[in-house]
Amino acid sequence: MQQLDFTSLLKQYNLKATPQRIIFLKELMDAGHLSIEELESRVKSVIPTISTATIYKNINSMVQKGLLNEVKLPGVKTKYEITKYKHAHFFCKSCQKVFDIKVDTSCIYQEIDKEFSIDEIDVSVQGICRECLKDDKKVS
């Protein structure tokens, strides 16, 4: 995705397209999922003069407008991703990476929609990714 796309993406969400925000989104797009800490260090390596306050202000405004999505996973700091189609997350306990996965939640609906009115279902899975499974074999 080029810079122009981030510009129009920001405008779609009623946010001004500043250089800081474009780098911000670029880093998030490249990495997929980043904690505030990770995002800050990545953005600062591109724009060393950016202030921490700006990082926070942008995360908050983008989450509030719906451009970013908060990803809460067990035992890990909250991460952020650019909002896209609804999906689940896989967290690899070995490499600590987060993967987007597609899951079928039909079996979950069937169990509980008698008792509750369901708006949304969030699924997160933990385990070992294929890449780390391969590495394990090499080591052992």
Place this chain on the structure above:
Amino acid sequence: MQQLDFTSLLKQYNLKATPQRIIFLKELMDAGHLSIEELESRVKSVIPTISTATIYKNINSMVQKGLLNEVKLPGVKTKYEITKYKHAHFFCKSCQKVFDIKVDTSCIYQEIDKEFSIDEIDVSVQGICRECLKDDKKVS
């Protein structure tokens, strides 16, 4: 559950049964799921002299030993519950209460266990609980 049960529960997890910890667990058992803030205010209403540091130290040691479980839900502060059988959570957007629910995750396994080695699946559902649905009808 009586006080004696909390005492033995703490001992099972190699934690000394102090009065602070017993109240701590009692409040969590009554409420089901509490944030640090909520837990602190409830415990302080029983033992006003308890210090915030003790609250934090106990949460950390109990989570580390496995007596408590961290519950991360979208858009809400992290809550804690006494560890029990594996279950999912339902969060009511109206009354803000958390309910324990039983879900069948078989359909999720089938989709992704070709690509990943799965250790655990977490499911959280948001919507409106039956009680709030009833209240809505009364109002409208």
Place this chain on the structure above:
DNA sequence: CTGACTGCAAACGTTTTGCACGGTA
């Protein structure tokens, strides 16, 4: 009796705020 737990206060890291300046639309 000993090690673990508590309470206090200070320290620390993270997030927010206010304000003057600068840049986008």
Place this chain on the structure above:
DNA sequence: TACCGTGCAAAACGTTTGCAGTCAG
């Protein structure tokens, strides 16, 4: 030009730490 966004510094939070005294086992 009119706002919105940025950067800085200070303030406000939330959480952790060190230590002396206390208590459970």
